[in-house]
Amino acid sequence: MSTQPKTNAKLHLETIAVHAGVEPDPVSGAVMTPIYQTSTYAQADVAVHKGYEYSRTDNPTRTALQTALAALEGGRHALAFASGMAAIDTLLRLVKPGEHVLCGNDVYGGTFRLFDKILSGYGLEFSFVDAADSGAFAAAMQPNTRLVWLETPTNPMLRLADIAAAAELAHAHGAWLAVDNTFASPVLQRPLTLGADFVVHSTTKYIGGHSDVVGGAIVLNDDEAYARLKFLQNAIGAVPGPMDCFLTLRGLKTLALRMAAHCRNATLVAQYLSDHTAVSQVIYPGLDSHPQYDLARRQMSGPGGMISFILHGGEAAARTVARETRLFTLAESLGGVESLIELPAPMTHASVADSPLAVDPGLVRISVGIENAQDLIDDLARVLSRVG
Numbered sequence: 001m002s003t004q005p006k007t008n009a010k011l012h013l014e015t016i017a018v019h020a021g022v023e024p025d026p027v028s029g030a031v032m033t034p035i036y037q038t039s040t041y042a043q044a045d046v047a048v049h050k051g052y053e054y055s056r057t058d059n060p061t062r063t064a065l066q067t068a069l070a071a072l073e074g075g076r077h078a079l080a081f082a083s084g085m086a087a088i089d090t091l092l093r094l095v096k097p098g099e100h101v102l103c104g105n106d107v108y109g110g111t112f113r114l115f116d117k118i119l120s121g122y123g124l125e126f127s128f129v130d131a132a133d134s135g136a137f138a139a140a141m142q143p144n145t146r147l148v149w150l151e152t153p154t155n156p157m158l159r160l161a162d163i164a165a166a167a168e169l170a171h172a173h174g175a176w177l178a179v180d181n182t183f184a185s186p187v188l189q190r191p192l193t194l195g196a197d198f199v200v201h202s203t204t205k206y207i208g209g210h211s212d213v214v215g216g217a218i219v220l221n222d223d224e225a226y227a228r229l230k231f232l233q234n235a236i237g238a239v240p241g242p243m244d245c246f247l248t249l250r251g252l253k254t255l256a257l258r259m260a261a262h263c264r265n266a267t268l269v270a271q272y273l274s275d276h277t278a279v280s281q282v283i284y285p286g287l288d289s290h291p292q293y294d295l296a297r298r299q300m301s302g303p304g305g306m307i308s309f310i311l312h313g314g315e316a317a318a319r320t321v322a323r324e325t326r327l328f329t330l331a332e333s334l335g336g337v338e339s340l341i342e343l344p345a346p347m348t349h350a351s352v353a354d355s356p357l358a359v360d361p362g363l364v365r366i367s368v369g370i371e372n373a374q375d376l377i378d379d380l381a382r383v384l385s386r387v388g
């Protein structure tokens with residue numbers, strides 16, 4: 001089924017988020033897209049159907065979600081997957097054995113694990129290079145580079161990469177640029193408009209926004225690559241169920257409102273942390289102490305909801321803080337309405353412990369939710385007074 005956005009490209013993102021993909025149900029007039037909880041579809045005659053044959057191939061709830069995701073990123077096509085990792089794995093099937101992928105060296109731990117521990121065993125070559133160092137990154141391109149893979153901002157160091165420059169670099173070598181836009185969300189940054197060929201999301205995070213569903217997506221413009229990826233989506237079958245599509249579609253309607261609240265709260269929390277004597281370093285793209293503050297201002301329309309910081313008391317202090325906050329729940333993941341806290345080294349980034357991506361064991365990462373900012377600051381103040 002077509003995932004062409006029905007909404008007008010001139011509409012603003014807040015409007016697109018509410019309306020894209022959602023048409024009143026033709027049978028009942030239901031305003032919200034029903035959860036089409038069906039695996040198959042009756043055919044009027046042999047091989048005569050309404051565009052739906054089997055739910056691995058297409059499902060109307062998934063079609064609505066895909067249309068909305070394409071519209072949010074300003075792309076022609078979107079494909080939804082059972083998880084962010086399923087989306088990434090399916091996209092990497094565009095790269096053939098013997099071809100090379102140049103990847104930022106500070107990517108999501110699961111992405112590194114997939115590339116380094118699994119796909120490299122199938123003849124794909126990977127280099128992991130600091131994408132913030134444009135000279136070193138450009139020098140790592142090879143004659144057989146097919147794909148450049150970026151995450152910006154990265155997890156958990158919140159480093160930025162210049163998307164437009166990376167797109168130029170990739171295209172000059174006949175390669176594609178894929179950007180994992182999970183941390184920024186399309187509200188803060190739209191990589192396709194900066195020249196990227198593919199945008200990837202873990203919709204589990206900001207797009208879903210409520211920590212109640214796992215999902216992933218690929219958004220793109222190119223019709224030929226879309227046809228291939230649509231074939232792969234069906235052939236591999238890592239698709240989301242209709243209930244998951246419904247939850248993600250419900251979540252993304254408030255994406256613009258939530259991102260504004262995440263940015264506002266995280267800015268206040270980051271300022272509070274930078275002034276605190278127990279804190280030695282705060283990493284947040286909205287602080288002018290961030291080494292790429294200018295790029296953040298240029299490339300993103302807001303600094304996002306993720307903050308990483310290091311305490312003078314090191315790992316022991318970090319563990320105390322992570323254990324004792326009350327409003328910040330100790331948990332992996334990010335991007336939900338509720339605030340979360342974690343230590344990347346022993347938690348989300350345990351899979352990269354012995355790799356070049358290993359992180360400081362004392363690093364604390366917080367996902368700042370949409371609660372009242374003062375309540376969040378009070379929660380941090382209480383625990384920081386114990387470690388300062």
Ligand SMILES: *Cc1c(COP(=O)(O)O)cnc(C)c1O
Pocket residue numbers: 083084085086108110111151155180182183201202203204205214215216
């Ligand atoms: C969570 C995440 C992923 C993986 O997505 P899942 O939905 O957990 O499979 C990929 N990239 C980034 C940046 C993430 O935060």
